[in-house]
Amino acid sequence: MNPAQPGVEILIAELGYAGFESFVETEEGVTAYIQKEDWNTNILDDIQVLNSEEFNITYTFEEIEQTNWNAEWEKNFNPIVVDNICAVRAPFHDKFDTEFDIIIEPKMSFGTGHHETTHMMIQHILKNDFTNKSVLDMGCGTGVLAILSEMKGANRVDAIDYDNWCYLNSLENVQRNNCKTITVIEGDASVLRNKRYDIIIANINRNILLNDMEVYVSCLNKNGMLFLSGFYEEDIPIIKTKCEKHLLKFEEKLERNNWVSLKFLN
Known part of the structure; x- marks a missing residue:
């Protein structure tokens, strides 16, 4: 170019x-x-x-x-630590001296914490109160955000992804981290009918977020929190306009290498 x-x-x-x-x-x-x-x-x-x-x-x-990414990932994957509070590592890495320690094997799934959007979503979860909250992790990938939500005190977490590899991988990672409150579901926004949540996490991409925003809002309890990522700085106006159309109030922006993550309140 x-x-x-x-x-x-x-x-x-x-x-x-x-x-x-x-x-x-x-x-x-x-x-x-x-x-x-x-x-x-x-x-x-x-x-x-x-x-x-x-x-x-x-x-x-x-x-x-389609490839089993385990071998390649093990050769190149380094554990990460977010804000000195949360570590995301593989089973073959030593445990970190952090408050939260998450063990992940991604296989074909997205979401090890290395990507900017996942990193920012982890930061959002760490900064906010998840105690006794019902949580939706939409587009869960490896399940890392759902797992951290439970570790932060959520009492019910639905982890949803339409990709079968992600669904199976999330099941494995949920079990690997001894989670008790997470339900992993294979599907898209159509499975959210009649479900309600205090917190919704959606790290997908801009087009899907815009298309499914009305569904997310219908599932969000009063005074609930919505965390969005998977888009760029220049996408913020169209995302904010869509959210404000549904009476969501913009609260906070995180930015990392031109990727952004936004927090809205219902």
């Missing part, structure tokens, strides 16, 4: 609108990921920057085979 800036930022924004879920900036430009079932060759037709005379952009695409 030439020029790289602001080309990369524009391209990421447009790909996000088109349904791409995650991005890795490289020396050449950006690698973007989308679920196989959401991909078709025509999806790039609406990406205006690809046809702009201001930028010279070439691209290729390939299908990534």
Whole structure:
């Protein structure tokens, strides 16, 4: 891509609108990921920057085979400590002298704490009162946020993900951390009918958050807290507008490498 800036930022924004879920900036430009079932060759037709005379952009695409990531992860994964309070580590790492110690094996799942969005969500959980609260971890990935919610005192936690790998991995990690109050559910926002929560955690991506916001709000108890992440600084206006439309009050923003996480109150 030439020029790289602001080309990369524009391209990421447009790909996000088109349904791409995650991005890795490289020396050449950006690698973007989308679920196989959401991909078709025509999806790039609406990406205006690809046809702009201001930028010279070439691209290729390939299908990534399902892989058991354990071996690769063990070779490269280092434990993390968030705010000197919460450690996220693998079973083969030594225990940390922290208040909260979470053991995770991600396999095909997202959410080891290394990604900026998961890191910020952990910070939110650490800073807020979860005692005797009912909690929804939407798009739970490895289940790390659900596990920390229980450790923080939540008395009922639903961990939901539509991806079967994430569902199975969360079940394993919940058992690995001896959790008692977490129910892992395979599905999307449609499974939330008639459910109510004091706290909702949704670390997904901007498009899904916007699409499912009405469902989240319908499930959130009065004076409840909503934590959102999975989007960029430039996405904040559209996220805030959607939340304020449903009478949610903006409370706090965390930022990490242009990724953001927002807290709203009902």
